[in-house]
Amino acid sequence: MFKAVHYTEVPEEKVEEKGAKGTHVRWLISNKDGAENFAMRYFEIEPGGYTPRHTHDWEHEVFILSGEGTVFCEGREWRIGPGYVVFIPPGKEHYFMNTGKEKMVFLCLIPYKR
Structure with a gap:
């Protein structure tokens, strides 16, 4: 089914x-929404916040919209900010951390066929 909404119309969930x-x-x-291949997620991380350190069998494609932070993957860390793109390969432990003073916001796409 077709969908066209403002992102604020989509419920926000706390990552628990x-x-x-x-x-x-x-x-x-x-x-x-009827998407069979991919999911598009919008993340906001508060200053000093982070996603859980985790590993899974599927890839991530990430685009940083705003804020500054660090992504940890393959035992290393990279500084990231607006305009950066990140590819997380399957099976690689990773997490994102906001090291800035504003929210870090990014889009993350993942496959459904895992």
Whole structure:
């Protein structure tokens, strides 16, 4: 089914996974919308917040919209900010941390066929 909405119309959920702090997600496009291949998620991480350190069998494609932070992957860390793109390969432990003074906001796409 077709969908065209402002992102603020999509409910925001607190990320409750163990190891997360100050992180919220909006599932902008998901299987609830009829998407069969990919999900598009909108993340906001508060200053000093982070996503949980985790690993899974699927890739991520990430685009940083605003804020500053660090992404940890493959035992290293990279500084990221607006305009950066990040590819997380399958099976690689990773997490994002907001090291700035404003919210860090990014889009994250993941496959459904995992």
